[in-house]
Amino acid sequence: MALLHRAELHPTKLELLASWLPGRPWYEGPAAADVERVAAFRFDDPAGAVGVETMLVRAGAGPVHQVPLTYRDAPLDGADDWLIGTTEHSVLGRRWVYDGCGDPVYVAALTEVIYSGGVQADEYFEVDGKVEHREPNMLVTGSGVADADIPATGALHHVTDEDNSTAVVTDSVRLTVLRRLPAGNPVAGAILTGTWDGQETPVTLAYATPR
Template sequence: MSGEALIYDAELDPTKDDIAARYAGIVTLLGSYRLVDPDGEVGIEVLIGSDLDGRGVQLPLTYRPSELDSRHTLLEMDHSELGRRWVSNALGDPVAVTQFIRTIMEGDDGATRSDGIPAALDIRGSGKSEKVDITDVTLTEVTRQRAVGHAKFDGKLRNFQLIVPHLLRRLNLTGVDANTARLHLVGWLPSMPEKQRVCAELSVRE
C-alpha cells in the first residue's frame, strides 16, 4: 500500500475543477488518485476526468508550501487550511517521480484517503520487486507527459523514462508491441476492473 493521503475539508481557490479545465481540458472531473510523499511535504495527486470528446484524461499535479521550480509551476492556490500552495506539473517534481517509479516497480497500489472517499481509479504497478530504494533522482528532460533522468536504484545509477500520458488508453493485454513499455501503472474503475487503462509507463536501463 502506498500509504494514506491526508485530506482536509478545505476551500480551494482556484478549485480543482478550474485547474482540471484550464490545464487538461477536463469538462467533467471524476476525482483523482494519489500517491504519498513519505516525508509528508509534497501532495501528489492525479486528477481524472473526461474531455469534450468524452475521452478519459488525467492531469498529474504536486502541491507544495513553497515553489520548487518556476519552469514547472502551473499556478498558486489558496488553501483554507494550509495557506498558500504552489501547484506544479508532477513530472517536474522529483518527489512525485520517485513515487511513480517506486509504485510501478514494486507493484504497489494507490494511496487511501483519510476522508474515506474512494479513488477515481484503482491503480497498481506491474513490477514484481519486493522493495526498491530509489534515491538521488535527477531530471534532465521534463514535459507535461514525460520525465527523463537518472537515479540510484538500490545504490546503482540507472537511467529512466517515465511517461504519464494525457489520454488514458486501453492496456494491450494480448501482447507486447513497439509502443508498450516494460512496466506500467494501470488503472481501472472499481466497478469495471476488466477495463484497464495505462496511467503511466516506465523504462529503466543501465
Template sequence: MAIIHRAQLNPSKNDLLRAWVPKQPWIRSVDCSTLERVDAYRFDDPDGEVGVETHLLRSADGRILQVPLTYRGAPLDGAETALIATMDHSVLGERWVYDACCDPVYVSAVATAILTGGAGVDLVFADSADHIPVTAHVVGSGT
C-alpha cells in the same frame, strides 16, 4: 495514506484544470470545450510534504485524460516553468500547484509504484479517522 483536509480552495482544482489543460501542447486534437472530473487517485510523499494527485478528466469528445498535479507549501526551486498556479487552501494556506511530471516527488512516487507493485493510497480526513472511499484504483506492475 493521504491526509485530506476539509477545506475551501481558491481557485478550485476543477477551475484550475479547466483553465490549464486546454493550453498544453500534449492536448493536441482533444476537444477541451468541456472537461468533466471523472475521478482522481493519489500517491504518498514519504516525507508528507507534497500532495501527489492524478486527476482523470473526460473531454467533450469522450477521451479520458490523466492529469497529475503536485501541491506544495512553498515554491519548488528550479521549476518555475512547471508552476501551474497558486491556490489558497483554507486550512494549509497558500499552495503552489505544479505539473507533476516535472516534480521529483511525483516522478519518484510513480516509479516506486511501477517497480514495486505499489498502489494508490487510502484517503483519510485530517480531523477524524474517517476514510474517504477510493474509487480509482491504480497498481504498478512490479517490474
C-alpha cells in the same frame, strides 16, 4: 496514507486546469469548456510535505486526460515551466500546484509504485477529531514485486510533452506518462495500470524503462 482536509480552494483545481489544459500539446477538446473530474488517486510523499494526486478529467465531449498534480506550500526551484497556478486553501493557506511530471516527488513515487507492485495511497479525512476512511474511486497497480530493487530516480534531466504523453528522463529511468486514456494497445514491461467507474478493464497509465 493521505490525510485530507475538508476545505475550500479558490480557484478550484478544475478551474486551474480549465485555463491550463488548452495549452498542452496532448490536449484534445474545446478551448473554453468546463473541466469535469472523472476519477482520481493519490500517492504518498514519504516526507509528508507534498500532496501527490493524479486526476482524470474531461473537457466537454473530449477524451479523458490524465493529469498528475503536486501541491506545495512554497515554489519548487527550477520548475516554473510546470507550474499550473496557485490556489488559496482554507486550511493550509496558499498552495503552489504543479504538473507532477516536473516534480521529483511525483516522479519518485510513480517509479516506486511501478517497480514495487504498489497501489494508490489510502485516503482519510479528519472529522471532529476522528479519522474516516474515504473509499477510492480509482484503483491503480504497479507491475513489479514488493521486494524489487527500486531505482533511485535522482535528478530530472529532461521533461518533454509529446503528442499523447510526457517523457521524464531521470538518473536511472525514463518514465512515460500517458495523457489521453485509454491510450491504444497495452504496454508490456514495468507499467502502472488503472481502473475506474466506466473503465473496468485495466488501462496503462504510465511505464518505465531503465537507463
